[in-house]
Amino acid sequence: MEWLEELQDVTPFIDFGPRIGDIPDALLARTMACRPLVSLNRQEAEIAAERFALSAEITTLGKQWQEKFAAPLIVRLDKEGAWYFSNDASGCIPAFPTQVVDTIGAGDSHAGGVLAGLASGLPLADAVLLGNAVASWVVGHRGGDCAPTREELLLAHKNV
Structure with missing residues (x-):
């Protein structure tokens, strides 16, 4: 973790998988402080929303994620495409x-x-x-x- 925290001008890409609900709070806080681009599937987004007390509705989740972490987020929704959220833009890209x-x-x-x-x-x-x-x-x-x-x-x- 220290190595990641020392990187400059790098945006880490993290796909936590379903274990996002099991990561210790202190480690998750340090990870998110690095402002990684996080990619979640539908189930993982629900877990993350619950864990961080955010809305499970995708567009609200993305907005709240930006407010809380100031970090980009991708939510993959299978045949419904994928949403992306960043400080600059957000949208849904069809599958x-x-x-x-x-x-x-x-x-x-x-x-x-x-x-x-x-x-x-x-x-x-x-x-x-x-x-x-x-x-x-x-x-x-x-x-x-x-x-x-x-x-x-x-x-x-x-x-x-």
Whole structure:
């Protein structure tokens, strides 16, 4: 934790998973003081809302999250897309239609797409769009180790 706290000009990306409800208060407070970009799925968002005494309604949760932590938040809602909230903007990026074959790896692949987008200099909204596209590809294939190439993504999703 000390290493993370000493980093300058870095926005950590954290996907706590369902254990967000089990992290000791002191450690969670130190983590959130680093203002990480947090990505949560629907269930994790409900756990976080309860833990931090925030609204479970997504848009209110995002607003309250910004007020409490001044840190970006992504809430993944499966076929309903993903919401993003930051100090600069917020919005909902629709999911890409797909025939679901296997949901293993959907959250991790979304994170990978978002991180690739951010590392490429995309704004958060466009990075979430890329995350949605990658997750859509992955759930349309068997197994979680089927990340698409750039070309496969472009062929599958014209708006990426």
